[in-house]
Amino acid sequence: MMETRLETPSDSLKGLSHGYPSLVVGLVNNMPDAALEATERQFRSLLLAASGELSIYLRIFSIPDPRRSEVGREYVRQRCLTIDALWTGRLDGLIVTGTEPRAQHFPDEPYWPSMTRLIEWAGANTISTVWSCLAAHAAVYHLDRIERRPFDQKLFGVFECAKSGEHAIVRDAPSGWWVPHSRHNGLTEEELLAGGYSVLSRSPEVGSDIFVKEGDSLAVFVQGHPEYETDTLLREYRRDVRRFVAGEREIYPEIPQGYFDPETAARFDELRAEIVGKRHHQTLVTFPSTEGHLSFNWRQSAVRLYSNWLSYLFAQKYPDKSMKKSSAAAAPQAA
16 A cells, blocks of 8 residues: 555546556655544545546655554554655655644654655655645745744634635635644744745635745645545544543643534533533543534635646646546536
8 A cells, every 4th residue: 555546446547548647646644643544545535536537646655753653653564655765766746744743843853854854855856745734834944944933822723715826736726715724833924925935825814824935846835734524623623622631731622713513613612611610520521413514615625726736747747748637626526
């Protein structure tokens, strides 16, 4: 499973059966153990939805992390290539995820030497790299020493962002779209602009959403999580509630903004009052049902973003060919 072709069961020779050109895309999955499998599934699904008739080979990598549990290390052994497999080759495109920060400053993170080498390698050996969420912060810091800045409270929920620039990455995008965000830190737009970055979308709540920097390889920075599935924010919220109950965090988490309908939000507020009232006498938490009550209004824009990214890779790799697009990729529909 370290290198697979994106395909559907009903179209196992998708693209290749017609001799259609292909792309090789890498995913460096640095997520914590509990999110490794879900993150791979999310990006695999999103790339498949965005690929149209284009055949894509996906290679999965992971940076060595001594903090992983045995379960996490086994997943990496079974599903991922070692990061050393990157250094002697090239990829058309690369996606790099972040991981939960353990240190206040990036250079103090145990993975930092491998991450800085990866940032340098990607700039010289890919057509384009997508730096996702905390990986975006790491790449911007290494490239231009722009520091992430902590928020007063976690930015958590689904936010409407407005298109603020023109680029192939946001071609044919509407004037605004929704995107999940889940982070404790951000990058100021003023510093990004001064550093030569172009901001393509923003909102008052999240600041810069998507931004790029041109170079030998196009660097695309995505502070949000367009790859998230319907229940990803819910699972994160439940995790943080359990951490509060277990005494691993002092402050009860805020519910994700713009995600629950009013009825569901009210039920979670009632649960909060119950848990806070008897925190030290409770070990199990029964969460309200959310079936049919969660927002999933970002899928269409997510597919469009990655369809544009794949089109950019294709145009750069095969400048004399026109990329065929299936109706799903050309006009993505919300799932």
